[in-house]
Amino acid sequence: MLQFASTKIVTKAKPIETLAESAFLHLPLSAYHGHFAHPVVQAGDMVLKYQLIAKAGDPFSANVHAPVSGRVVGVQKFPDCGGGMTSMLVLQNDFAGACIDFPAIPSDDPPxxxxxxxxxxxxxxxxxxxxxxxxxxxxxxxxxxxxxxxxxxxxxxxxxxxxxxxxxxxxxxxxxxxxxxxxxxxxxxxxxxxxxxxxxxxxxxxxxxxxxxxxxxxxxxxxxxxxxxxxxxxxxxxxxxxxxxxxxxxxxxxxxxxxxxxxxxxxxxERLPVVNRIVTVSGDGLQQAGNYEVPIGTPVGYLLNQLGITPEHYTIVLGGPMMGRHVTDWASPVTKGSGGILVLPRDPVKRENCIGCSRCVEACPMRLMPLKYDEGWRRSNLAMLKNYQLPVCIECGACEYVCPSNVPLVASIKAGKLLLRKEG
Ligand code: SF4
Ligand code: SF4
CATH class of the missing domain: 3.40.50.11540 (NADH-ubiquinone oxidoreductase 51kDa subunit)
Structure with a gap:
């Protein structure tokens, strides 16, 4: 049984705090599996806080709103923490905090x-x-x-x-x-x-x-x-x-x-769109550990610099250590789904070969055979990935956590899923 309550003691006791806003926000246009919102503003436009700036392109995508007032710089590609690049709308903060006018809201519950x-x-x-x-x-x-x-x-x-x-x-x-x-x-x-x-x-x-x-x-x-x-x-x-x-x-x-x-x-x-989120910044012994409410699109590097942390000195993970993704570009933003930023020591992990101990199988909540995913991915054996039900994996990371050989199971799982998607 995997339990981690002891890692939460420091930040549990902390209140929600705010930080100085970033001068630039990088707002992802895609949220769920590559479904995109389309910008309804252009480079040079001035926008108000809460204004709709990109409209959902299909039912699997989501509207994007301006978390601050400012000027639209344009759409640029940034690393998406998944190893790929994704389009983001860049907004330059004018620090005026001017909001859109909201219509009067009825006091009754919405129908x-x-x-x-x-x-x-x-x-x-x-x-x-x-x-x-x-x-x-x-x-x-x-x-x-x-x-x-x-x-x-x-x-x-x-x-x-x-x-x-x-x-x-x-x-x-x-x-x-x-x-x-x-x-x-x-x-x-x-x-x-x-x-x-x-x-x-x-x-x-x-x-x-x-x-x-x-x-x-x-x-x-x-x-x-x-x-x-x-x-x-x-x-x-x-x-x-x-x-x-x-x-x-x-x-x-x-x-x-x-x-x-x-x-x-x-x-x-209140008819307020999603423009902020609370993220836990934490890591073993991290002095600045806490819970911070920040505008969506805040670059991870900016946030950490505000806390006096030099990200280059650490391994940075957006999300939790089990399911989060390594950040390799400090321009990567906080998204609507980012619950944390972990600041971890830069210890190189020694990866070894699978010794067939089956601990990963015992740890898997979905009753899968994680060791087969590493083997299947390395051999590009799509039949093996399918036969061992790779799409059922929830990417929880429990298998890799317990693996005594540090086999990169989660990386193999993600890469294997990508391979299956490409093959249709
Ligand atoms: S826990 Fe690691 S070493 Fe053991 S079977 Fe699974 S992948 Fe192999
Ligand atoms: S990451 Fe997938 S294979 Fe590994 S323990 Fe979680 S559900 Fe099982």
Missing amino acids: ADTILDLLSAAGVIGAGGAQFPTALKYRAAGQHIQAFIINGTECEPYLTADYVLMRERTASLFEGIRLVNTFLQAKEVVIVIEDHNHELLTVFAPYLAQARYAGIRMQVVMEEYPQGSERQIVFAVTGREMAPPLHPSREGFVVSNAGTVVAAYHALA
């Missing part, structure tokens, strides 16, 4: 049949990392939803962004749940947290006692990586296994990250 449109308009996507458009997820779930599960487990080591969000923005979290459920009409609504965060029970108690939030209940689960993945959390709540071809959404379970629900609150109650 249920407008909820999905409001979420789409605000560019709300999964904040847990996958960045799947939230409106599409809720629409696909259909009408007979057994449970709406709010995922507050945040099982990756070091990350506490969701924890501090739930602790400090509790009212927004509960209102977001209530408003989303006016559309979902789930029979059961459950907020799931891990046992090492049990103090949240006290924080949530005044809300759970209100008639306004009747029907919402808490469930505390034992800490275990990767508890936060959709299938694992449905199993933890319901005891139902969701091994493929079963999928939670098709079985009546909707799982949303706590950060997604707070973003939904801002979209539904």
